[in-house]
Amino acid sequence: MGGKKVAIIGGGVAGLEAASSLAAFGIDISLIEKEEHLGGHVSQWDRLFPSRRPAKEVTGHLTGRLNEKVTVHTGTEVQKIERSGKSWDILLNNSATIVADALLLATGFELFEARKKEEYGYGIYDNVITSADLEKKFARDGEIRNAQGKIPERVGFVHCVGSRDEKVGNLYCSRVCCVTAVKQAVEVSEMIPGCEVFCFYMDLRMFGLDFEALYKESQEKWGVHFIRGRLSEAFENQDGSVLVKVEDTLAARPLKMKVDLLVLMSGMVTSSGTKKLVDMLGLETDENRFLQPADRQLRANETGIPGLFLAGTCTSPKSIDETISDARAAALRIMEYLNLPAPTLTPSPNWGRDGEGAGTNNQ
Amino acid sequence: MTFDLFVLPFFLGLNILVVILVVKYSRWIKGFEPADRERFRNGIFSWKSLDAAGEVFMESLLHRKMFRRNVLLGYMHMSFALGWFLLIVCGNLESRIYSKVHLNPPYYPIFLKFFVADEHVLRHELLSIPGFFRLMMDVFLLLVLSGLVLALVKRASSHWFGLKKTTRHTFFDRLAITTLWLIFPLRLLAESFTAAHYHGGSFLTNNFGDLLNSFLPAEQLSYPAWWAYSLALGGFFVSLPYSRFMHIPTEVMLIFLRHYGIKPTLHFNHYSNFEIQSCPKCGVCIDACPVHTNAHEDGIPPAYFLRTLKDNNPCISSTYNCLLCGRCEAYCPVGININALRVSQRIRYAKNLNGSFSYLKPSKIPTAEVAYFAGCMTHLTPSIKIAMEKILTTAAVDYQFIDRDGSVCCGRPLWMAGKEKQARELMDHNKKLIESTKCKTLILSCPICLKIFREEYGLNIEMLHHSQYILRLVREKKIDLKKEDLQVAFHDPCELGRGSGIFEEPRQLIRQMATLVAASEEKEMSICCGGSLGSTGISCYQRDEVSQLTLETLTANNPEAIITACPLCKKTLQKDSPVEVLDISEMVIGKLVDKEVFKRDLIYQEENL
């Protein structure tokens, strides 16, 4: 089945999974990633919910499955895309051109810019950080100290920052923040014995099979407190601690408390890379600026344009497992499009077993 | 010769023991409620004492209940108790032969062989009265020694005696048991050494004496042996009041007190002391306790709990985590009222725990022949309510559903938590409510309610569990049931079976509808479903452990369904049950015959749509 060529824009989870799935059937892949490294956001993460396995396991496995059919262009951005007949001419910023029979957009998401929620004081109050910042602390420092170098005695997590919020124009739920907050709450409690941890939530959306168990563990084993209500504002005290105001909606009363560290659960927004391609290719987007597939149920990986496919969080917020399934689905659609026989099974026996065989299994 | 220095340890020990016992018992008896003291006084010189004596013989000496539990265990206890008893009796009679005086000092018979050890007195044929006694004395000694051997074996491997776990020992326990175990070997030695010389024994002591004599200086050793024997006895007597063996005299007292009609009360009192001290720590209750064996909760079995009561510091967990299922009571050979003792301690903890139900406003119910009280738990199993109403309407019973719009709790849970005062508040409310119906019969679906209604409400009307009432309806042909080819097991709810002594009616009712297969543990021995409101302490996970155990016993003979007669049991068991779990009332509506009935059913259902 030689000769066929597919270009994938975005070297995150979706791009990697689609690339290896297609390459496994002998299709030539050009994987274009603007960053210097593959793996997207996950490569910046320490551990993953709900199992808390190291993120490296997943990125390692995904990159490890790329075979010789995959040409990786890191640190590379798309300049121009043109349709010539049935194929795509893609001009890169290193002035190389790629010709592909099909084009898959896996341009992913960006974290919501927490500064936009001015009232929470991100970038102004020393001890207000985002979930991503905290994850870096986990990965880099292996310990948690606040700006004053103090080990926090109380940490607060603010759910839905930039999600489900008309004031920032995001009407959707980012799906992964709730369980991420609970995961991080557990990790903080684990790292700092006796630290009081609070989650300020509107609804807890524990949709995954093991998420509820993690939620219960956080309460039962770690005594994490959950306060139902959305932060109205935060303020910095003289000692650098953060004073938060929220309504305890279950007590139907306003509540204020001091935390040594406030973590904002920034949601997912469509990436700048995606926006660029929207202009380049005149793609449709929905009211939340995510790419609009031909049909969200039935043709979730297709666009109106033949040979142009979508995968991953560029169409909507997704968890890693959802993204991987989505990428495989996209791969299958592309196979069909290229008039290749649809594969009967995905040839990656090791995939999915926790960590086992991660990074091996190149066929 | 009727005295020697060596008797002193025994003699003093005996006196000390007697004094301590007299002091202890009289103090406790003085502490009785006036009414109980009255009962005691009237009891002593009445036929009741004879009955009591009879029971003492059966239980304290023969250990009948022990035998029932396990033959070896029973024999061990019997051989010690009965053997020793006979040695004393027989020894006394034997001593009469030799002594001229009418009243011998108490040590005389015990050490008889020492005092009468001289040739001419001891020349007797085997087939003479003295010879007979000698023979008997050796037989009884052998009996006791056989028990001793078993005791030693039990030490090594208790499971032969049907005990998975045995009790832990205190210092005095160890002292007492060591001395106890030494007494009879030493007696054997002392008598044998003596017999070796004068042949004053029988088949055992004579031959054993000769054997020893063949390689030991028997004559020189006999005197020290008597000393040792006396010391062992003395040591045992002195340590007895502070050891588990206090149960020997106290159990006897308890049997008498019971026969005099003295009963345990809700509150801890001096009668409770008799009960606590009567516990032999035999340990049969340990394996009987599902919370202990399966929910891994320590300190619950009476053998442990009662000791903490002796030291007067029961901990919260051992006081509150017990299910009050009463299984240990069913097992207890001494028949101690453990639930009462447990609750008495909860009262002590609950003294400052308040509760006020001033918000309850009196209300009335229209009058009716029969009143039905579903109870809190039944409201969580509406199928039982519906079934009961269906049955009652089918049988055209004139009844009132007292708590159709929500119950005021019967008070049993508060009662079991040791909050008597608060329980009474609720009971008064319900009592007025029920009296307002002027009913003659009260039907209850929840055995928890049933127990306290019967025991504490003081309503002088007939109070029946629905299983009893339905059986009556069947017998009176008010409803007909069809029997089907169905195999079911019956789970005895604690409060219905052990609690209220209702074992048979539900079974008879079930037999009208299906074939009843046995559970591996049933009736008095049945295991709690795990949901009991008697425990406030244990976690839901621990409750599940108990349920699992119960389900194993219920499904031992592969029934197609489990029938119970308690909303709480039903709800608890059905969680993990491999087969369907039904309340007996639900089973009944499934088996109603007579077309009329089905018509009424339809009408009934329409009415309730």
Added chain:
Amino acid sequence: MNIEGKKVIWKEYQKEIAENDFFYVRSCVRQSFFPGSETTFLKILREELGKNISEHPFHTTCTGIAYHSDIVPFETTMTVIARQFALMTEAGFHNYVPSCITSFGMYNEVLDTWHHFPEVEKKVRRLLKEATGKEFEKPKNLVHSSDIIYKFRKEIAEKGKFRLINRFTGDPLRIVEHIGCHYAKIFPNKGVGGAEYPHVLAGLIEEWGGEVIDYPERRHCCGFGFRQYLVKANRGYSIACSQKKFESMKPYKPEAILTNCPGCPFFFDRWQYAISEMEGVTYGEDGQGIPVLTYEELAGIVLGYDPWDLGFQTHQVPVEPLLDKIGIPYDPARKYLGKNGENIGKPEIASNLKFCH
């Protein structure tokens, strides 16, 4: 606290403020609350900055107080406001400058309504025409008078005779600012620095040598809340709001409270007295209160105007201690003498709050 972070936001929230030719409309209440302020504003603009600023005798309320008390319908409000605009148009001005924060909010609200619902604007024009025969143009530039002081803060600093520095210690004066709720909370992009970290007053304090003190309840309402104060039965809420702020700022030892709203300074000033009477609590150093200033008064101090001409004698919380710190000369004897020397009477001595007589 990371000031750079605030600067990022201040950059985002800058608005156009006209250079000259202002049509000034006074507040209903300020002239009685703080009589010196509005005249000082005009004096500064005319004499110090040489600006062309005019006001109109026929100008009326914007109905803000009635509107926020739910006693006039929005149509009425819009028509009344349309009339004010007509006065400006007739006077040949395009830059509308209300002295009242609530009015500023009202005007923004009305203009925004007209922007989104042109038919409403049409209707209002018709109503105004029918009622008064007047026509109007919408202001080209609508700013609050504090915005103008903010715009010219550097010029004022240059002409200034005093800086906001404690002459005994040489330290900058610690000042908390309070922005009227209707300044930016309704339309954040209409306020200098936005709604969360407004710069309009902070900018003055910084520019004139003082130190801005931020405190937890800074964003909280002063407690006026219209019906909360106007309905006597609700005044407990009003005073509770102010108290909440005082309690919150107290640990930061502020030496003055700077405001830009008619109500706020009045309540901060008077409630400090009421609270001291009710609970014996005062919030300044040794029994004094925290002086409350309007931005005009502060500018007046900086420019070296006579404190009594600025109207400090009408403050409940004495300002003298602050003046002494800065080193501003004043004649205590003249404190209670009116414009033409007649005695305007002294207030009673308060039980707890320190007064200066």
Added chain:
Amino acid sequence: MPNFGYTISSDRQIDYDSNDRRIARYLAEHEPSFLVCFACGTCTATCSAGVFTTFSLRELIGNIKRGEIRNIATEAEKCMLCGKCQLACPRGVNTRNVILNIQRALEACGL
């Protein structure tokens, strides 16, 4: 003091930092299942006492967690200990022991 005709209204805000959370700690230690309550309100809906009076275990637990313990003693008293809530609770909270321990905690904390 002059009569102003009004007083200072009290604050409805829960001041978590200054609240007394000893009861919450006691419960967490003596009946840890208290921690897993997720305020679904099943207990309150099924409550036998709730039929006759304003009693909400959900609210009671919430208030204790926030250190709002002013009237928990009188609230806890309303419980009949009937155990319906324990059967209904989706999280296996040992509700009856929570009630008993609230009363013990008050005793232990001398409240």
